[in-house]
Amino acid sequence: MSEDEANLSALEAARRQKMQQLIDMGIDPWGQRFDNHIAIADVRAQESKITEATETVDGKETTTYNGPKVRIAGRLVLMRSAGKLIFADVRDRTGQIQIFIGQNQVGERNWQIAQCLDLADIVGVDGELKKTKTGELTVFVEELHFLTKTLDPPPEKHKGLTDPELRQRMRYLDLSHTDGAIERFVKRTEIVKSIRQTLSNQGFIEIEGPTLHAIAGGAAARPFITHHNALGMELYMRIALELHLKRLLVGGMERVFELGRVYRNEGISPKHNPEFTMLEVYQAYGDYRSMMDLTEAIITDAIKAIGAAFELPYGETLVNFTPPFQRRTYAELFHENTGINPEDDAAVKLYAINLGLDTEGKHPDVIRNEIFEEKVEDQLKGPIFVMDYPASICPLTKRKTDNPAVAERFELFINGMEVANAYTELNDPDLQDKLFRTQLEGQSEEDSMAKMDHDFIRALRNGMPPAGGLGIGIDRLVMLLTNTQTIREIILFPLLRHEASQE
Incomplete structure (x- = not known):
């Protein structure tokens, strides 16, 4: 046993000894129901109720305080003992x-x-809210209630949980001992609540679609595959929400949305987690410009909901979310950042080769888009709507009437990160069938959309109204609005490798 392990064992033994002392006193070390306590923030808000009196004793002025009776509950995060006095901080x-x-x-x-008592124990307190001689707001304890004994010592105050993976793996310690951790996830909740409210105010209905799909469709991504024993069939964890929501447009649900988890069997990075939260919205009789207006409303309402200003920091950048957001075309930005005419296929291919990109057997629009991702996206500080993408890379999108080579699609970029994607939805069943078949050519069975969703085409043949559709990555939006640099810090329980000791 190492010295650290021996010390840890000794500390745990001391905590267990105190637990036994509580039991010997007839006190349940795991606590009981504790009603009528109030939030510490509400207690602090009662500071104005404290009265102050000054009296002179033996020629010295003494200030005394009287305040309201309060009841709180929380975790001990700091303790200082001095003889017959104990000062502690409760959170x-x-x-x-x-x-x-x-x-x-x-x-x-x-x-x-x-x-x-030990650090990290959970206690309840009845007492009087007053101030110390130094003026610090304090609850003077009259009755102490033991609510939970903590057997493992908490992280050291100054060292803390500095390893990001350890914080994510032991999120319970991160939340209880890292300043600002709870506040970040509370903001996430407020943002999601605001999104639902904004959509409800505009007449959208929230639905719950299936998470197990017979066909992985609606996006280009590799799915997680599972097996249904009773039916003897393979199923896919959904990679998108789109196709089922569009079926509802056919059925007459004219404004629908779903806010839920999707799953993509792909890599992990600061911007990607295999399990993430998506918002998808569909509005009959709208188009991609309708979705721009809706996106602005969703984001600006969310900023208001967390009490922030429209100018927010993200890393070393200040992002100004004051609407309206900038709107630029894909072709304009391509030319501006490369100096190449995007319609000159030969020049585009040569530029890609000089960048070291593989061009063999690729459609010119695919090459164009790889250049766009390499040279343009990082420059988009935004928020900026990038409009009018090459149609060939947008199989679910309506083409421009006056230019079928261009799709009515936008992506919203903020600080170089794609946050939203929207279309004027394709509702021509014959064209959709053709585009699906073109997209399926050459795909392996393990890739998404390697099977035709015949029922979706059948649904379109029954008449889907012209519509706008929108997808927003909720995790990325929360990252941007809370100045968080990695997606795993705004997902409570991100996917992690097995701990070495458990392999």
């Missing part, structure tokens, strides 16, 4: 406050309970 989801435990003030039983 709950809303904030942190100091408590004072004096042996003469709380009585013998409460003092005995206090001797069993």
Whole structure:
């Protein structure tokens, strides 16, 4: 056993000894129901109720405080003992406050309970909200309630959980001991709540589509495959929400959305997690410009919901979300950032070769898009709507009436990161059938959309109204609005490799 392991065992043994002392006192070390406590933030808001009185004793002025009775519950995050006095900090989801435990003030039983306290234990407190001589807002304990004994010592205050993977693997410790961790996930909740409210206010209906699909469709991605024993068939974890939502447009549900998890069996990076949250929205009788307006509303409402200004930091950049967002065409940005005419196939191919890109057997539009991803996207600080993509790389998108080579599609980029993707939806069943078949050519069985979704084509033949469709990556949006640099810091439980000890 190493010295660190021996020390840890000794610390745990000491905590277990205190747990036994509580049991011997007739106290449940795992706590009981504790009603009527109030949030620490609400307690701190009562500071104005504290009254102050000054009296002179032996020629010295003494200030005394009287305040409201309060009841709080939370985790001990700091303790300082001085003889018959204990000062400690208690933290709950809303904030942190100091408590004072004096042996003469709380009585013998409460003092005995206090001797069993360790950092990270969970306690309840009844007391009076006052101030110390130094003016610090403090709950002066009158009754101490033991609610949970923590057997493992918490991370050291100054070292903390500095390893990102450890914080993500042990999210419970990250939330309880890392400043700002809970607040970040609370903001995520507020953003998602705001998105639902914005859509509801505009008449959209939230639905729940299937997460197990017989055909992996709606995006170009590799799916996770599972097996249904009773039916004896392979199924796919959904890679997109699109095709089922469009079926609802056919059925007459004119404004629908789903906000849920999708799964893509692909790599992990600061911007990618195999399991992530998507919003998809479909509006009958709209188009991709309708979706631009809706996207602006969703994002600006979300910023208001978390109490932020429209100018937000992201790393070393300030992003200005004041609407309207900039709108530029794909072709304009391609030419601006490469100096190449995007319609000159020969020049585009030569430029790609000079970049070291593989061009063999690739459609010119695919080559163009690889150059765009390499040279243009990182320059898009935004927020900026990139409009009018090459039609051949957009198989679910309606073409421009006056230029069938261009699709009515936009992607929203913010600080070089794609956040949203939207189309004027293709509702011509014959063209959709043709494009599906073209896309399937040469794909292996393990790739997405390697099977034709015949039922979707059948649905289109029954008449889908002209429509706009929108997809927003919720995780990436939360990253941008909370100044978080990696997607795994705004997903509570991101996918991680097995711990070495468990392999």
